[in-house]
Amino acid sequence: MVYLTLFASAFLAATLLPASSEAYLLYLLQGDRNALMLWLVATLGNTAGGMLNYCLGVYISHFSGWADRAFSEKQRERAAGLFRKYGVWTLLGSWLPIVGDPLTFVAGLAGTRWRLALLLIAVGKGARYAVLIAFSYWVLSR
Template sequence: MAYLSLFISAFTAATLLPGSSEMLLLALQHQGYAWLWLWLAATSGNTLGSCVNWWLGRELNRFQHQRWFPFTSKQMAKGSERFQRYGSWSLLLSWLPIVGDPLTLIAGVLRVRFGLFFLLVALGKGLRYAVLLGIGAAVFSG
């Protein structure tokens, strides 16, 4: 049940909904849960949450000319320009707070190939959780 809770927490944290999974990850690690399963639950949940953002971005394009659309054409152009300046490689930073979630959304808007998107996002998020678990291991062992 703990791994499922971590998966859900990580999934929610990666969507545009507010959430955080890092404290739960470290708390479960401190309680002695297996680091590999913690890493897998957090990485897969967070990556799949970002995939929801990518899908929403792809679907969002259909509505950009509606009056109720939440972004102006100018905002969409600015976001696209920034993303294209750094390219798909910027998805390695999708784990960053504040900018990571919109980054995955704009990748969908710009129709970044899903395979490339998934690979880069999973790599970035997997590395982040590995680093957190490494820090946790150092702190909890001493």
């Protein structure tokens, strides 16, 4: 049950909803739980939430017609081209507060290949949880 709630917490924290999973993860680390398993579950949940944002971006871009009404074809193509050229690597920062979750949404709007988006989002979010866990062990060992 603990792992399910951690997954849900990490998932919600990665969506455009205001939520946080770090405090819960730190709390769970105080117990006698496997840190590697906690890292894996949190990373999977957070990555899944990021991919939900990505899918919403894809949906809005291709199916809803909203992007067609809000921006001209030329504007959309230019923005997508710029994101593909410079912005795709920003998905490694998808773990950042405030700007990280919208980056995953923009990746979907820009038509970033889903496999590349998944890889970069997972690496970024996994690195964040790894640093958080390592830092907590460093603080506790002092």
